[in-house]
Amino acid sequence: MxxxxxxxxxxxxxxxxxxxxxxxxxxxxxxxxxxxxxxxxxxxxxxxxxxxxxxxxxxxxxxxxxxxxxxxxxxxxxxxxxxxxxxxxxxxxxxxxxxxxxxxxxxxxxxxxxxxxxxxxxxxxEAVYGLPEVNREQIRGARLIAVPGCYPTATQLGFLPLLENGLVDNGRLIADCKSGVSGAGRAAKISSLFTEAGESMMAYAVKGHRHLPEISQGLRRAAGGEVGLTFVPHLTPMIRGIHATLYATLVDTSVDVQGLYEKRYADEPFVDVMPAGSHPETRSVRGANMCRVAVHRPQGGDLVVILSVIDNLVKGASGQAIQNMNIVFGMDERLGLNNVALLP
Amino acid sequence: MxxxxxxxxxxxxxxxxxxxxxxxxxxxxxxxxxxxxxxxxxxxxxxxxxxxxxxxxxxxxxxxxxxxxxxxxxxxxxxxxxxxxxxxxxxxxxxxxxxxxxxxxxxxxxxxxxxxxxxxxxxxxEAVYGLPEVNREQIRGARLIAVPGCYPTATQLGFLPLLENGLVDNGRLIADCKSGVSGAGRAAKISSLFTEAGESMMAYAVKGHRHLPEISQGLRRAAGGEVGLTFVPHLTPMIRGIHATLYATLVDTSVDVQGLYEKRYADEPFVDVMPAGSHPETRSVRGANMCRVAVHRPQGGDLVVILSVIDNLVKGASGQAIQNMNIVFGMDERLGLNNVALLP
Amino acid sequence: MxxxxxxxxxxxxxxxxxxxxxxxxxxxxxxxxxxxxxxxxxxxxxxxxxxxxxxxxxxxxxxxxxxxxxxxxxxxxxxxxxxxxxxxxxxxxxxxxxxxxxxxxxxxxxxxxxxxxxxxxxxxxEAVYGLPEVNREQIRGARLIAVPGCYPTATQLGFLPLLENGLVDNGRLIADCKSGVSGAGRAAKISSLFTEAGESMMAYAVKGHRHLPEISQGLRRAAGGEVGLTFVPHLTPMIRGIHATLYATLVDTSVDVQGLYEKRYADEPFVDVMPAGSHPETRSVRGANMCRVAVHRPQGGDLVVILSVIDNLVKGASGQAIQNMNIVFGMDERLGLNNVALLP
Amino acid sequence: MxxxxxxxxxxxxxxxxxxxxxxxxxxxxxxxxxxxxxxxxxxxxxxxxxxxxxxxxxxxxxxxxxxxxxxxxxxxxxxxxxxxxxxxxxxxxxxxxxxxxxxxxxxxxxxxxxxxxxxxxxxxxEAVYGLPEVNREQIRGARLIAVPGCYPTATQLGFLPLLENGLVDNGRLIADCKSGVSGAGRAAKISSLFTEAGESMMAYAVKGHRHLPEISQGLRRAAGGEVGLTFVPHLTPMIRGIHATLYATLVDTSVDVQGLYEKRYADEPFVDVMPAGSHPETRSVRGANMCRVAVHRPQGGDLVVILSVIDNLVKGASGQAIQNMNIVFGMDERLGLNNVALLP
Incomplete structure (x- = not known):
């Protein structure tokens, strides 16, 4: 124990x-x-x-x-x-x-x-960035783990297969992200009041959010070089959930993007590549340590749109932390993390 | 299996x-x-x-x-x-x-x-009314179980200790109940639309709701005689949860109501009597097979106010159904039902 | 001007x-x-x-x-x-x-x-309690107006016709009230966060809320004597709105309660007695200076149930304040207050 | 009249x-x-x-x-x-x-x-596209007006100044739009239920939404040539409101984008260019015939991000329709449309 x-x-x-x-x-x-x-x-x-x-x-x-x-x-x-x-x-x-x-x-x-x-x-x-889908080997036995932020988890898992394979223009990445209010924590702030955040939607920190350098660092590692990322977070009237809508331009439009994602995450217990044409809902991961991803190419152009959803408090924080603990101690990575998302 | x-x-x-x-x-x-x-x-x-x-x-x-x-x-x-x-x-x-x-x-x-x-x-x-806190022995081995409704579960568990002990005026019971929208099911009804049920509150079926005879039947059994119940359900802008606010008039004001409830439910795994003065929130049972109850006597008068909360889909339906299954088959009543409520 | x-x-x-x-x-x-x-x-x-x-x-x-x-x-x-x-x-x-x-x-x-x-x-x-439906004459020309609270407005307007006419047992009044979160004001309190107040329902201050003495004072005036009131407020996951569900026991069951209410409020511009059998929604008054009231006698018994809804920020505060201003200065009471409630 | x-x-x-x-x-x-x-x-x-x-x-x-x-x-x-x-x-x-x-x-x-x-x-x-900010002269006296859709209104008003002045790469426009549920109308659809659309966020119709050709048509007119637009609508758990987050790449980074927008809309009664650095909330236009726009250039790069919010039922539908009526009949364009947005 x-x-x-x-x-x-x-x-x-x-x-x-x-x-x-x-x-x-x-x-x-x-x-x-x-x-x-x-x-x-x-x-x-x-x-x-x-x-x-x-x-x-x-x-x-x-x-x-x-x-x-x-x-x-x-x-x-x-x-x-x-x-x-x-x-x-x-x-x-x-x-x-x-x-x-x-x-x-x-x-x-x-x-x-x-x-x-x-x-x-x-x-x-000696700090290891605790994104198991990237650093599983380094996590095993590590003494100090930095659990990724919520936006960085959803965004990196969404972009990784494209960047690792050099398939997109790395200088023109856009992450339009929507977060539930629990991302702001349990702090007594006026902007997080039910009466302020309810029944409304807004972007924030467009000038620069603290998760921007973290995401960029991860994307650079995946791309093996510099990346240009525009990151626009939005506050959404729900308690939990992040919906990342990611935009990238393919440099090679002949690639089977769906197949690429399915292969990349085939053995990942906590990344679910949805069938082609899917629109994942944040509630499909509510309370669960799971990232669901869907891949689109609207109108068959060279722009690829990735939809990536997590529960910011689970795969975006505490669940991922436990996933790391399981790996650190050589246990089954899924221990304690197999509950079904709460829907509705 | x-x-x-x-x-x-x-x-x-x-x-x-x-x-x-x-x-x-x-x-x-x-x-x-x-x-x-x-x-x-x-x-x-x-x-x-x-x-x-x-x-x-x-x-x-x-x-x-x-x-x-x-x-x-x-x-x-x-x-x-x-x-x-x-x-x-x-x-x-x-x-x-x-x-x-x-x-x-x-x-x-x-x-x-x-x-x-x-x-x-x-x-x-041979149908057994599947409220384990009342009929546990009959459920054991039963072939046909009628799982109680959501309002009836919250209301009966709230009233039972008072009625079983003849402590209140049985002719003047009031149940003012508030339900989340999932109580209306997954049916394509205009009244259940986000745009209709959101950001609003209303009573409904004040004239007579189908759960009224079910609750009355259970209360009669507990009281050993007729009861007079006014039941007013309300639609509340949340997905899950029932909050029953129950009113009864004590015939003996010397009774220790808090102690009575604690004793009545001491061995019940799925009824939680909160400390005196508590105000249970429906979210404290979201996704969990639990009924939390609190007892009040405002201004020390003879009116007792019981607050009883459940998740209508769990203790008010599917969780209670599984609890019954566990009892029917002689298993530990708590099997599969020990998850923690999702909060926030 | x-x-x-x-x-x-x-x-x-x-x-x-x-x-x-x-x-x-x-x-x-x-x-x-x-x-x-x-x-x-x-x-x-x-x-x-x-x-x-x-x-x-x-x-x-x-x-x-x-x-x-x-x-x-x-x-x-x-x-x-x-x-x-x-x-x-x-x-x-x-x-x-x-x-x-x-x-x-x-x-x-x-x-x-x-x-x-x-x-x-x-x-x-010289302070005049600014409930125009009761004190219109005193308000006219008054120098100092105390605008009623939100719960007191919904509750008094709901109970008044019964008490003014001595039709109910004044010692056994119950007001089960549900309020949107804006009733707690724009203060940075944890309990008012979207993540705390959302998707949940709870009673609060059952022991005694500051609006209790205000309501009791108003009901005593209407009844011409002592009253016994149990007041249970609840926090509801919506921004605006109060739904008061009021219970009283008729001493004379032959009275036409619906007719009584229609007559009492026939000339009131901001109290709307709904047709018999109605269930007013709080959103039907969102943003409007209006109290809508419906009268029920479930199962034809001696218990009367009054449903009374207001927007706590309008008829429960700022709208009523302006209504008072209009009366004080001898203007048309409805000036500036004739907008339609926002629905949906 | x-x-x-x-x-x-x-x-x-x-x-x-x-x-x-x-x-x-x-x-x-x-x-x-x-x-x-x-x-x-x-x-x-x-x-x-x-x-x-x-x-x-x-x-x-x-x-x-x-x-x-x-x-x-x-x-x-x-x-x-x-x-x-x-x-x-x-x-x-x-x-x-x-x-x-x-x-x-x-x-x-x-x-x-x-x-x-x-x-x-x-x-x-003879049908005139009823976007007054573009077609005011044609609307005056027109017999048949096509009121723009909700997404098209927010998106066009957001993009217009850039396209009219040839300042961006017209082939790489992105509109990431978030809509409240009332955009789906008052139809009894499961996907619009409170229990389905609440507490969740999702993209939809990424493959192609009916508003795409309408927006493209308007942008072509503004640009005086072909445009390439990726339009991703999202369903957001709020009743009213559209938040359009628009991305375009400047071909000339020396332009004063803020000044450009302020000048373009200086005389428009229903487009409000917010101060530099603003993040408009959808609730700031709830119930009002207004589009609020804010302009950003994150990290000072060549990507411009436009935030454009409207109430989909007002400036995105009925309010704009009345605005058209006012123009058609030669009345003050603002008649009946000067109410303040409902906040909170």
Missing amino acids: IKVGIVGGTGYTGVELLRLLAQHPQAEVVVITSRSEDGVKVTDLYPNLRGHYDGLAFSVPDVAKLGACDVVFFATPHGVAHALAGELLDAGTRVIDLSADFRLQDAEEWSRWYGQPHGAAHLLG | IKVGIVGGTGYTGVELLRLLAQHPQAEVVVITSRSEDGVKVTDLYPNLRGHYDGLAFSVPDVAKLGACDVVFFATPHGVAHALAGELLDAGTRVIDLSADFRLQDAEEWSRWYGQPHGAAHLLG | IKVGIVGGTGYTGVELLRLLAQHPQAEVVVITSRSEDGVKVTDLYPNLRGHYDGLAFSVPDVAKLGACDVVFFATPHGVAHALAGELLDAGTRVIDLSADFRLQDAEEWSRWYGQPHGAAHLLG | IKVGIVGGTGYTGVELLRLLAQHPQAEVVVITSRSEDGVKVTDLYPNLRGHYDGLAFSVPDVAKLGACDVVFFATPHGVAHALAGELLDAGTRVIDLSADFRLQDAEEWSRWYGQPHGAAHLLG
Whole structure:
């Protein structure tokens, strides 16, 4: 039984880790931290957990307790994992960070986008970007995992087969992404109110969103060179879900794009290439660790349109984190992640 | 492995049976029927099932095939189970009916509310009303189960402790109930459109709803005599969930109502009595087979207010049906039903 | 042209005043205050106002400027009107307060429910409770108006005809009310997030809500004596709307309740008694200054069920405030308030 | 007073015409037709209209009655206006068609996309495409107006300034559009159910949507030559609103795009160019006849991103129809269309 610690468990990725780990046969949450909710039972904050975690309460972060865990998940704002990861690694604990702290390989670039110095640049060398569909081998046995962001997961899984095979104009990629409001976290912000985000749609951060450098980094790796990406995120009136609509121009229009995708993801348990002509709905992955992808070429032109959907809290965060844990510890990658999406 | 058949699998209780049974370690769906979707793969209609039921397709109802199952669930409009249940019982198959066909013990009353003759009155004698918290012993080994309706489940579980103990004025019970739109099923009705049911709230069927006689029947049984119930259902702009707000007048104000509820449901795996002062949210049971109940006495008067929430598709339908199956076959009642509610 | 000032214009009742007053032929907003948004154009905060208030900016409250207005609306948290109303009245300005500051006639009761001393008890003598359907004559020419709360408006208009005529048991009134999330205002609270309030339903403040004493005060006045009211508010996943479901027991079952309501409200421009058997939807009043009421007697018993719907921001706040302004200044009560509700 | 007839008044564009015309000082609805609802009062179908149209009932279409109107709006499925428009024009009545019947100038292309022969090709010569921002002069005095579709309105208004000035690569235009569910009309379709369209997002008709040829036709006219457009519509869980996110590649990056848009629309009452850096929300135009546009150049590259929002039922249908009526009859274009958008 793997002993799990969670730092920063009051947010949505925290409760989602608890929900999923309750079904995991070989993992057990033994510590969950929160400064603000110290002493509060997790079931008081999240009544859906009643009957599943009745003995578990939030506690202030304590490196000794966390260091006694086999693995610690960081479900925290950026900066927190920077401060604690090193000590935990020294204690022999694996660290799986759901925040952005170790996603960018370039500490200066991180610093530019997050507006503060990188707090653990010395650890970047061993941080593995936890996108199993790309880095499965490096994840196996890794000590420090940077779980990809939600937009980056949907976007990279959508673009990868094209870029890895040099099939499109890498300089003209567009990712028009739509996210549910839970992507903004459980923070008391006016813009996330039901009365503000409901019954409306808007783009945001068109000038530049923090996920842009992360996506670009991943696409560069896949393309083996520079890429030009325009990324426009939109806030959508739903709780969960990301719908990425991706546009790229084929340099070779004779390619069988559908077949390419089916082959690329044939052995991937958590990427589902839909039949040609499909329009995946975000609800088809609600609560499930799954990315569903569909491929289109409207009017048979050279523009390919990829539709890629995930649940931002699962394949876009906590589910993918557990998938990484399973790989790190050499378990079946699918453990605890086989529930059916909730529809309707 | 219990072989399961599902009649009428295209509706929401059908897909919900599939979702939950995918996680059941001792049951396997071998037949699912639909006249309109004959030959269609279940994953084509419900992409969330992709990877879980890839070989399963809808077929037209065939008594021989269904009769070869250990148990058949009816997820059908009323009348269908009347027509088929007898033959299946004769074939040795257990029948668990999610429709209203066998809920009312009085065939004439059924006929009055449903506007057609009762088609299987001779089976009423052995039909067991599948509310485990009341009829667990009769369910064990039963051949024909009538799964309670959604409003009746939330309302009865909320009222039972008071009525069983003769603590309230049985003639003045009020159930003000709020349901998500999935209670209306997957039928192409204008009133269920997003554009009609969204961003709005309304009462309906105040004159008399078909669940009224079912609830009254259950409350009479609990009270051991006549009851007077006013039942006002409301349509609420959410997909899943029932919130029952129940009002009753105490005849003895010295009773410890909170303690009474805690004792009554202490051993019930799927009824959760919340701490005093709680306000259960429907989302705390979304996707889970659970009824959460809270007890209030506003301003310390003689009026008691019970708040009772369920997911109408789970504890109010498919989950409760599986709970019945587990009991019927002598398995652990909780098998396949231990997932955590999806929140947020 | 009436010169209007608005104190606290950044909240939802503030923007709603602006929306409605833009259509008012005889009123003009000349001052709008906000400490936090001093200098910001109203159209920057509320882009829906672009083209309508392009020259108007928030300013810090200034008694001299406000005192130069013919009328000042307070769209503020409680306590603010206490502090400023006296000075404005001295300056000859009419005050129409949308907050709770002057709703309760008893300063001690106010203090008990709001947890602070009443800051302007000396003004209570001339404060008029601005429910035109009850106090139209007192409103005409009044200097200080307390605009009723949202729940109190829907509930009182629903109960009044029964209580004014002594037709029900006044000791056993129940108001089961459902409100959209905008009732919680434009405050950055976790409980009002889209991710918390969406796709869920819950009761709240069952122990005692601040609108309880206000409703009781109004019902006592109508009944000419004590009343016993149980008030259970619920949070509903919609932006606007209140649906009050009211229960009372007739003492005389021979009365024509439908006729009674039609007669009581025959001349009221903003109360619409629906045909017998109706189920009013909240969306039928979205954005409109209207209360629609329907009367039911389920199963012909002695329990009467009243359904009363309003838009909490219009007839439950800003629209009613303007209705009061029209009456105060002797104008046609309907000026600026004749728009059709937005449906769908 | 202009006498108005409405053919097919039971759908959402019908009720929206009624809502807006109720505020129009110089128009009066005298006939509204519906075969299915013959004899039903409009207020029975749409209670929000109570008090505004109490004497108006649906009637079966009668050319004599319609021909006595000054103008007839068609709020019908395609094909109906083909059948009736000619007779009405002969009777001297102006026809403003909200359906797709006269939008495409090429009858064969229409036939290809709509799967039936064009029923009134002889009228195409005088049909004016009712986008006032392009065709104001032709609309003035026209007898037959084809009101643009919702997606075409948002998309054309967004692209026009770029194309009219030859500033972008016309062969690589992308319109990623998101629509509320009311765009699918008031038809009893499973895909439009609250339970299907709620809490989810999906693309649809990527292969080819009927609005594609209409948009292309308009863009060709603006560009003075062929264009290559990829149009991907998405279904969004909101009732009203279209958000068009438009992508084009500048051929001259020295142009002041913001200034260009401000100049192009300076005199347009119903196009609002937002300040640089803005992200218009669809709710900022809810219920209002307005298109708000914002211009971006992410990372200062040669890709320009235009955000264009409308209410699909107003500027995308009924509001624009009334705007056309105002122009046709030489009235102030803004009559009846100056209400403020409903926010929140």
